[in-house]
């Protein structure tokens with residue numbers, strides 16, 4: 001295998017990899033702004049330049065320095081090369097690039113949302129000069145509202161063109177372009193056309209500085225207050241990997257989590273902003289003190305039970321509910337709630353696909369329960385039972401089933417709807433952000449998601465509710481819901497795949513390296 005030496009480390013590489021890619025694959029850091037692994041290489045920011053020595057075939061393959069520094073993001077790694085990213089020449093370039101970028105930058109970090117996760121800040125600290133020598137007036141640019149979700153702070157832009165390339169190469173919508181020339185060039189949208197494609201929020205993530213900002217998150221929280229939990233798209237069948245960012249038991253934003261097999265680096269705006277129902281005003285999180293006792297009593301008195309399991313809940317929750325009902329009525333009628341399909345799947349230029357199935361776990365519910373009726377069939381059969389258990393957990397109003405006055409209704413749901421007041425027992429359910437579990441995506445991939453925040457109010461995971469009711473019915477101590485334990489029980493009961501669930505990858509959890517000082 002060919003070998004390259006970077007900063008004293010001999011590294012094997014695959015033909016076609018750039019020097020920067022080889023370095024990053026091996027845990028060596030080279031600063032970069034314009035490079036992004038899924039975008040074309042333009043090599044315009046120049047911070048990644050390094051000193052490269054290579055064997056010269058015209059001089060007995062002796063190592064000789066190449067005359068100029070080379071952009072490591074663009075330069076293919078070659079066998080025998082020796083690269084220095086912190087030699088005096090390379091360091092001088094890094095300092096010069098940082099100095100140039102900061103000449104016209106407003107340095108408004110205290111009021112910038114990107115502070116704390118800004119490459120300009122980080123690289124100024126690691127590679128910058130620390131003093132300002134340029135005393136000419138700064139070129140200023142306007143702040144501009146360029147889309148439903150995106151605000152452009154032109155002053156802060158370093159013209160890396162990642163956002164323009166994203167709109168050209170990933171979404172294929174090309175709303176962004178570079179106007180002007182030289183020091184006066186700037187990013188803009190075409191007149192009358194905002195960046196409002198379904199992937200628009202991703203330009204906020206890939207902007208390495210605070211130029212593209214998320215209107216929804218603006219001035220909400222300093223990013224260093226946020227804690228993160230790896231999770232999965234709770235709204236569609238995509239299985240897109242996400243990170244829930246939260247503080248003090250409140251969700252503040254959702255970001256994509258890299259998974260090259262599923263969502264690459266991206267999520268749709270639908271997923272990015274679709275978490276708002278977690279804290280929605282119409283959420284019902286209070287439970288009557290005796291609601292669980294009433295529900296358990298009604299189940300014990302039932303002669304025939306129907307259970308509707310929502311495709312919005314996890315495999316573990318679905319299985320525990322079905323076990324509860326089958327333990328009381330082995331012929332219980334179990335169906336899956338409505339699975340909404342909106343239009344067609346939409347595939348973007350890069351191959352990223354937005355799924356039209358607006359439920360995260362229809363396949364997982366069918367897998368967990370086995371013999372399950374589709375919603376229309378379940379609705380036909382439900383009139384013949386005396387007790388109905390309904391789960392919802394949809395992010396908005398949903399097509400609730402008709403329950404007659406003579407039937408007992410136990411409702412386990414999140415947002416208020418026409419059944420909430422009607423229910424004989426209402427048990428508030430925790431949303432996906434408040435519990436752990438497994439979703440199965442359109443491609444039958446089972447993936448874990450972790451709990452981000454504690455359940456709000458009296459709400460509980462549907463699985464915990466099922467365990468509590470089972471304990472009351474069986475006159476036992478209730479146990480605490482643990483998704484891993486439930487998966488083990490499911491596997492023992494013959495549910496396929498539950499021990500091969502994929503744990504979260506690329507969680508980007510970074511331990512602080514800040515030393516604690518003794519006082």
Ligand code: SF4
Nearest residue numbers: 157158160161163207
């Ligand atoms: S707005 Fe951000 S992503 Fe776009 S060119 Fe400027 S710095 Fe790069």
Ligand code: FES
Nearest residue numbers: 032045046048073
């Ligand atoms: S990252 Fe190489 S030139 Fe920008």
